Amino acid sequence: MTTLAARRDERTQAPVPPAKGGAKDRWVRRAPLLPALIFALVVTQVPFLYTLYLSTLSWNALRPGDKPFVGLDNYITVFKDSRLQSALLNTVLLTAGAVLFSIILGLALAMLLDRKFIGRSIVRTMLITPFLIMPVAAALLWKHAIFNPAYGLINGIFGGSSDWISSYPKAAVIATLVWQWTPFMMLILLAGLQSQSTEVLEAARVDGANAWQIFRRMTLPHLRQYLELGALLGSIYLVNTFDAIFTITQGGPGQATTNLPYEIYLTTFRKFEYGEASAAGVVVVILTIIVATFALRVISSLFKMEDSR
Amino acid sequence: MRARLHDTVWGVVAWIAGIVFVFPVIWMVLTSFKQEQAAASNPPSWTFTPTLDQYAQIFDRNITPFLLNSLMASVFSTLLVILLATPAAYALSLRPVAKWTDTLFFFISTKMMPAVAALLPVYLLAKHLGMLDNVWTMVILYTSMNLPLAVWMMRSFLLEVPREVLEAGEVDGAGLLTSIRKIIMPIVSPGLAATALICFIFAWNEFFLAVNLTATNAGTAPIFLVGFISSEGLFLARLCAAATLVSLPVLIAGWVAQNKLVRGLSMGAVK
Numbered sequence: 001m002t003t004l005a006a007r008r009d010e011r012t013q014a015p016v017p018p019a020k021g022g023a024k025d026r027w028v029r030r031a032p033l034l035p036a037l038i039f040a041l042v043v044t045q046v047p048f049l050y051t052l053y054l055s056t057l058s059w060n061a062l063r064p065g066d067k068p069f070v071g072l073d074n075y076i077t078v079f080k081d082s083r084l085q086s087a088l089l090n091t092v093l094l095t096a097g098a099v100l101f102s103i104i105l106g107l108a109l110a111m112l113l114d115r116k117f118i119g120r121s122i123v124r125t126m127l128i129t130p131f132l133i134m135p136v137a138a139a140l141l142w143k144h145a146i147f148n149p150a151y152g153l154i155n156g157i158f159g160g161s162s163d164w165i166s167s168y169p170k171a172a173v174i175a176t177l178v179w180q181w182t183p184f185m186m187l188i189l190l191a192g193l194q195s196q197s198t199e200v201l202e203a204a205r206v207d208g209a210n211a212w213q214i215f216r217r218m219t220l221p222h223l224r225q226y227l228e229l230g231a232l233l234g235s236i237y238l239v240n241t242f243d244a245i246f247t248i249t250q251g252g253p254g255q256a257t258t259n260l261p262y263e264i265y266l267t268t269f270r271k272f273e274y275g276e277a278s279a280a281g282v283v284v285v286i287l288t289i290i291v292a293t294f295a296l297r298v299i300s301s302l303f304k305m306e307d308s309r
Numbered sequence: 310m311r312a313r314l315h316d317t318v319w320g321v322v323a324w325i326a327g328i329v330f331v332f333p334v335i336w337m338v339l340t341s342f343k344q345e346q347a348a349a350s351n352p353p354s355w356t357f358t359p360t361l362d363q364y365a366q367i368f369d370r371n372i373t374p375f376l377l378n379s380l381m382a383s384v385f386s387t388l389l390v391i392l393l394a395t396p397a398a399y400a401l402s403l404r405p406v407a408k409w410t411d412t413l414f415f416f417i418s419t420k421m422m423p424a425v426a427a428l429l430p431v432y433l434l435a436k437h438l439g440m441l442d443n444v445w446t447m448v449i450l451y452t453s454m455n456l457p458l459a460v461w462m463m464r465s466f467l468l469e470v471p472r473e474v475l476e477a478g479e480v481d482g483a484g485l486l487t488s489i490r491k492i493i494m495p496i497v498s499p500g501l502a503a504t505a506l507i508c509f510i511f512a513w514n515e516f517f518l519a520v521n522l523t524a525t526n527a528g529t530a531p532i533f534l535v536g537f538i539s540s541e542g543l544f545l546a547r548l549c550a551a552a553t554l555v556s557l558p559v560l561i562a563g564w565v566a567q568n569k570l571v572r573g574l575s576m577g578a579v580k
Contacts, residue, residue, distance in 0.1 A: 026406070026407065029400060029404055029405070029406045029407075030400065030406050031400075032396030032397060032399050032400040033396070033397045033400035033401065033406055033412065035393050035396070035397070036393040036394055036396070036397035036416075036456060036460060037397065037412065037415075039393055039452070039453065039456065040415070040416060040419050040453060040456055040457070043449060043450070043452075043453035044419040044422060044427065044453055045419075046430075047427040047430035047431050047434070048422070048426065048427060048430075050430035050433075050434070051426055051427065051429060051430050054429065054430065108326075109323075109326055109330075112319060112322060112323040112326060113323060115316060115319050115320070115323070116316065117316060117317070117319065117320025117323060117324075118320060119320075119324065120320075120323070122327075123323050123324055123326075123327035124327075124567070125564060125567065126327035126328065126330060126331040127326070127327050127330050127331070128563065128567055128570065129330070129331050129334050129560065129563075130330055130331070130333070130334065131563070132510070132556070132559050132560045132562075132563035132564070133334060133337075133552075133556045133559075133560070134513070134514045134530070134531060134534075134552070134555055134556045134559060135514055135516060135531075136514075136516050136531040136534050136535060137337075137531070137534060137551075137552035137555055137556050138333075140534060140535075140538065140548060140552060141333060141337050141549070141552055142333070144545055144548060145333070145336060145337060145340060145545060145548075145549065146333060146336075148545075150349070151348070151349045151350060151353070151545065153333075153336060153353060156352045156353040157352070157353070179330070179333070182330070183330075184574060187570060187571035187574070188571055188574075188575055188579055190571075191571050191579045192579070226579065229575060229578055229579065233574065233575060236420070236421055239423070240423050240424060240425070240517075242425075242516065242517045243516045243517070243531075246516075246520070246535075247535060260423075260425070261423065261424075261425040261517070264425045264426075264428075265425065265428070265521070268428065268429050268432075269521065274429060274433075277429055278429055278430075281423075281425060281426035281427075281428075281429065282426065284423050284425065284426055285422060285423065285426045288421055288422065288423055289418075289421075292418060292421040295421070
């Protein structure tokens with residue numbers, strides 16, 4: 001992780017411009033790529049095309065008989081469905097909440113770790129540990145050992161008998177996610193902090209800038225791309241949150257924590273509305289494509305910066 | 310002198326933050342060595358006679374096949390990912406194909422596709438082929454889940470091979486195999502190990518596909534965890550023992566790979 005700091009002078013090489021060889025040379029170059037490419041195409045694109053097809057059928061698996069073609073009817077159902085709308089809103093709230101809080105905490109922790117102190121590597125190991133706990137295990141741990149009203153740690157230490165999960169379902173899910181994802185943000189931001197040039201910071205200090213000015217005027221702008229990267233990657237992973245919701249709240253109480261993945265899961269495997277679930281899946285993919293196009297632009301600009309440095 | 314005091318204070322703050330963050334994990338491990346009555350006490354009990362009863366109970370309830378399924382799914386998918394991703398990364402870095410950027414972004418876009426959109430067709434297809442509840446189905450799915458990550462990560466490691474050395478090798482008449490063995494591998498092997506560890510971590514922890522596509526035959530470790538909660542009510546100490554046990558392989562892998570963790574998670578964007 002510290003390599004970014006250590007290797008500032010050693011530029012990341014841009015790949016060799018592809019040679020304009022003959023057809024044979026081009027195939028020699030492509031050959032090592034093909035197995036992975038074909039595998040990815042078959043395993044990820046074929047199911048999606050099949051989803052597209054399924055989304056045009058009226059198909060409930062509990063209802064035997066034919067599966068008539070209904071065109072875009074499922075999409076109309078999906079757009080009118082208030083459950084899906086609230087699931088979309090919950091997805092946005094849960095993702096944004098978890099990403100935001102984990103970035104803020106991650107930044108604070110990264111700044112602490114960017115200093116020299118005794119046992120720094122031990123503290124770093126402690127801080128990344130939550131990220132390494134199996135998500136389902138982490139969710140169970142928070143649900144039963146921490147939030148439980150009768151013998152959970154929070155009530156055990158601070159007294160009271162609040163049922164945290166029923167009273168604050170969203171906050172309970174977000175707290176669990178933030179605990180798991182703060183280490184991730186911290187690692188990315190720490191790499192950013194360590195890539196700051198110490199001479200420039202030292203020069204600013206000599207010129208009389210105080211700690212807050214240095215943070216505000218130099219560190220934050222420098223960290224911007226790392227903050228963006230953390231937010232984007234965090235969103236990509238967290239938008240798909242399923243484990244924590246399945247385990248901690250089952251989407252409840254009511255629909256308070258039902259996000260899109262969980263709602264589609266319910267439509268598929270509890271209501272067996274295959275056509276509708278497929279249409280909802282397609283909508284999610286389209287939404288993801290919109291967000292991802294934006295994300296890819298940011299990521300590719302990051303790579304350009306790496307290359308030109 | 311003041312500066313040193315300053316450093317000490319912030320060092321203490323960092324230690325406190327670290328302990329707060331790791332505390333739930335420590336609590337989980339402590340609870341796993343308690344008897345059930347001690348685990349369910351309020352206020353929490355800090356002193357107790359440690360026991361291995363809970364671990365014995367878990368093995369009595371047959372966690373072993375679940376662990377073996379997880380191990381198979383994770384190890385075989387990781388091997389397959391490495392076998393597919395390394396040559397692909399080579400063709401996207403050291404000897405790039407014509408449209409290497411497009412290909413690279415195609416891979417990452419498959420990572421962004423939500424698994425929930427592919428779940429139903431995969432489920433129907435697996436059912437049709439009689440491959441539901443089958444470890445090899447999970448191997449294939451985990452391979453495709455980790456492939457983009459591995460391609461991007463391996464590419465970023467391959468780019469570190471100095472081109473001059475490669476060219477010098479070619480001038481000296483080194484064939485492809487020789488340069489892979491003598492030049493590329495020594496530089497890339499730590500990166501290869503880190504990539505493998507990260508793919509292993511993601512496969513081991515995966516839950517969404519496992520819970521929907523496996524049951525008793527191919528159930529993986531997370532399935533055991535949620536399964537024994539719903540069937541037996543709550544036994545906190547036993548739950549903690551099971552959670553500790555299933556988290557252990559990833560904890561070890563993550564601690565070993567911690568210097569490369571950020572690079573893998575950011576697809577090679579941050580070193």
